[in-house]
Amino acid sequence: xxxxxxxxxxxxxxxxxxxxxVEAAKxxxxxAITLVGDEARVRELIxxxxxxxxxxxxxxxxxxxxxTDEEPVRAVRRKKDASLVVAAAMVKDGEAxxxxxxxxxxxxxxxxxxxxxxxxxxxxxxLAPMIPTMDGVGVLALDLGANMDATAEQLTQYAVMGSVYRxxxxxxxxxxxxxxxxxxxxxxxxxxxxxxxxxxxxxxIRFVGNVEARDVLNGVCDVLVCDGxxxxxxxxxxxxxxxxxxxxxxxxxxRNTISKLAAAILKPGLRKFxxxxxxxxxxxxxxxxxxGIVMKSHGSSDARAIKNAVRQTVSAIRSDVVGTIRSELGKxx
Amino acid sequence: xxxxxxxxxxxxxxxxxxxxxVEAAKxxxxxAITLVGDEARVRELIxxxxxxxxxxxxxxxxxxxxxTDEEPVRAVRRKKDASLVVAAAMVKDGEAxxxxxxxxxxxxxxxxxxxxxxxxxxxxxxLAPMIPTMDGVGVLALDLGANMDATAEQLTQYAVMGSVYRxxxxxxxxxxxxxxxxxxxxxxxxxxxxxxxxxxxxxxIRFVGNVEARDVLNGVCDVLVCDGxxxxxxxxxxxxxxxxxxxxxxxxxxRNTISKLAAAILKPGLRKFxxxxxxxxxxxxxxxxxxGIVMKSHGSSDARAIKNAVRQTVSAIRSDVVGTIRSELGKxx
Numbered sequence: 001x002x003x004x005x006x007x008x009x010x011x012x013x014x015x016x017x018x019x020x021x022v023e024a025a026k027x028x029x030x031x032a033i034t035l036v037g038d039e040a041r042v043r044e045l046i047x048x049x050x051x052x053x054x055x056x057x058x059x060x061x062x063x064x065x066x067x068t069d070e071e072p073v074r075a076v077r078r079k080k081d082a083s084l085v086v087a088a089a090m091v092k093d094g095e096a097x098x099x100x101x102x103x104x105x106x107x108x109x110x111x112x113x114x115x116x117x118x119x120x121x122x123x124x125x126x127l128a129p130m131i132p133t134m135d136g137v138g139v140l141a142l143d144l145g146a147n148m149d150a151t152a153e154q155l156t157q158y159a160v161m162g163s164v165y166r167x168x169x170x171x172x173x174x175x176x177x178x179x180x181x182x183x184x185x186x187x188x189x190x191x192x193x194x195x196x197x198x199x200x201x202x203x204x205i206r207f208v209g210n211v212e213a214r215d216v217l218n219g220v221c222d223v224l225v226c227d228g229x230x231x232x233x234x235x236x237x238x239x240x241x242x243x244x245x246x247x248x249x250x251x252x253x254x255r256n257t258i259s260k261l262a263a264a265i266l267k268p269g270l271r272k273f274x275x276x277x278x279x280x281x282x283x284x285x286x287x288x289x290x291x292g293i294v295m296k297s298h299g300s301s302d303a304r305a306i307k308n309a310v311r312q313t314v315s316a317i318r319s320d321v322v323g324t325i326r327s328e329l330g331k332x333x
Numbered sequence: 334x335x336x337x338x339x340x341x342x343x344x345x346x347x348x349x350x351x352x353x354x355v356e357a358a359k360x361x362x363x364x365a366i367t368l369v370g371d372e373a374r375v376r377e378l379i380x381x382x383x384x385x386x387x388x389x390x391x392x393x394x395x396x397x398x399x400x401t402d403e404e405p406v407r408a409v410r411r412k413k414d415a416s417l418v419v420a421a422a423m424v425k426d427g428e429a430x431x432x433x434x435x436x437x438x439x440x441x442x443x444x445x446x447x448x449x450x451x452x453x454x455x456x457x458x459x460l461a462p463m464i465p466t467m468d469g470v471g472v473l474a475l476d477l478g479a480n481m482d483a484t485a486e487q488l489t490q491y492a493v494m495g496s497v498y499r500x501x502x503x504x505x506x507x508x509x510x511x512x513x514x515x516x517x518x519x520x521x522x523x524x525x526x527x528x529x530x531x532x533x534x535x536x537x538i539r540f541v542g543n544v545e546a547r548d549v550l551n552g553v554c555d556v557l558v559c560d561g562x563x564x565x566x567x568x569x570x571x572x573x574x575x576x577x578x579x580x581x582x583x584x585x586x587x588r589n590t591i592s593k594l595a596a597a598i599l600k601p602g603l604r605k606f607x608x609x610x611x612x613x614x615x616x617x618x619x620x621x622x623x624x625g626i627v628m629k630s631h632g633s634s635d636a637r638a639i640k641n642a643v644r645q646t647v648s649a650i651r652s653d654v655v656g657t658i659r660s661e662l663g664k665x666x
Contacts, residue, residue, distance in 0.1 A: 214565075
């Protein structure tokens with residue numbers, strides 16, 4: 001299996017990315033990893049990380065870089081030699097099975113769509129990050145990408161793709177798929193979710209019905225289906241509430257000497273808990289519905305995060321996520 | 334001003350409702366309060382609360398009750414002599430300026446729509462509760478009622494109605510109105526929010542632009558506009574996260590004797606904070622867009638909550654919320 005990594009995407013690029021790729025190449029010897037970006041600089045960093053002799057680590061030169069704040073579509077169209085675009089083109093050209101980037105999310109999704117290309121029958125590829133749950137397991141939620149509106153049919157495709165990914169890449173035998181909604185009864189919801197319900201019942205998945213936002217954190221499903229707008233509102237509500245709560249706790253804890261002492265005793269447990277609630281910790285998110293594996297690693301990815309992204313990607317390639325999505329979607333036709 | 338109160342709606346009906354009404358009649362002598370429900374029982378409770386001699390407290394008999402789990406539309410249509418329906422009919426018949434109920438939310442909204450009636454030009458009445466913010470002020474959010482989908486024009490009507498209510502009933506000179514969205518830039522959002530943005534800019538309100546869910550708790554606006562589906566997801570995400578966090582804190586705090594001691598020191602501050610996050614504490618929610626004032630008090634309302642609901646209702650009647658909404662909406666035509 002061959003994995004292309006954008007060496008120049010993310011806050012810690014290229015140093016953290018290359019360091020993570022070197023570690024990954026050492027551990028996952030079945031993976032042939034290609035770092036894409038300024039060749040001289042990448043080779044320098046590979047050497048600094050003691051990776052020069054690794055037989056499964058190579059470099060592909062790319063002269064340009066897409067920054068985080070660039071307009072995605074324009075950047076992908078104009079910067080043909082950007083590390084992210086070149087890495088995506090390797091998948092399109094059959095030179096790689098997967099691409100990983102910690103760079104501009106919109107640009108990676110655009111490159112997925114325009115360069116890698118959609119699977120036949122897929123209307124909209126979807127970004128599927130893991131949302132933290134209280135039991136520490138997490139739920140795969142999609143779409144949390146750039147598609148704000150979704151039809152009932154598109155939600156059903158998300159459900160099938162998410163179910164396949166969770167089964168194949170995460171080894172869950174029969175993933176429970178829930179539809180984000182305002183009540184658990186079948187008749188609840190807006191026009192789109194009401195229309196999606198019977199389609200999900202008929203889809204080749206284990207549909208467990210509607211799921212309310214307040215239950216998502218309790219881990220009531222393994223895959224959560226929603227449109228990008230609602231998913232974003234939910235995720236930012238979770239983030240915002242958690243941030244507000246931790247902010248208020250901090251204030252309470254530093255009120256006086258006694259409270260500071262009390263807080264010090266509780267701190268280790270709270271930190272563990274805070275990490276659990278940090279969805280950035282949960283790892284790379286696949287973009288599903290494309291002819292290859294496209295993995296978005298979070299912008300602040302360090303070497304460890306990149307190594308984790310490689311591990312997830314290896315698992316997705318080995319279990320043939322793309323081929324299985326293709327055949328599962330064919331079933332409904 | 335005349336206020337009809339459904340004496341048989343809510344978890345604490347009729348005892349808590351009547352007790353609250355008696356207290357309110359004592360304090361707000363400018364309000365003529367009519368308790369609606371089984372006359373003998375209500376008079377008994379008025380006497381028990383020492384309210385028999387109050388000149389501004391009367392009773393209107395109603396023989397039926399709509400329970401919390403009844404299907405709203407059917408209940409309102411069939412139970413013509415239900416306390417909630419009779420109270421709403423008093424507004425329709427010009428016998429009251431406002432109705433307050435802590436009963437079945439759907440039934441109250443149905444009675445608002447079918448019995449009280451919409452203001453001319455209003456497509457959809459909206460339920461507008463206060464959502465808690467970290468500064469303790471709160472934000473009026475609408476629609477959080479039964480209308481799941483909303484058009485851009487309907488969102489704009491919500492904005493005008495919410496702005497009038499916040500200005501008139503809460504005395505905020507120039508309420509900041511925000512549109513719940515996935516990013517702050519004007520071009521962000523789904524089809525509906527993108528279409529609503531320019532309409533909101535042109536509306537007779539102080540539109541402060543898009544507001545992200547994670548900023549809502551920070552009190553960045555006084556009125557938050559959203560459709561019922563997205564609003565519900567946001568609210569339940571806030572609730573769910575807060576509940577999950579407090580649950581985990583409790584677990585952490587009761588781990589051992591030392592942590593219990595530490596927690597005891599921090600408890601008062603945390604309780605204050607927890608109360609702040611409890612949106613049920615914030616009071617009654619108006620249903621806006623009707624020809625009279627309709628106030629939904631939460632189901633668990635006790636005497637204090639009912640008295641607060643009367644206070645809010647007095648303020649809404651005195652400031653002519655209904656007449657102002659009528660004239661403000663006329664401006665756009």
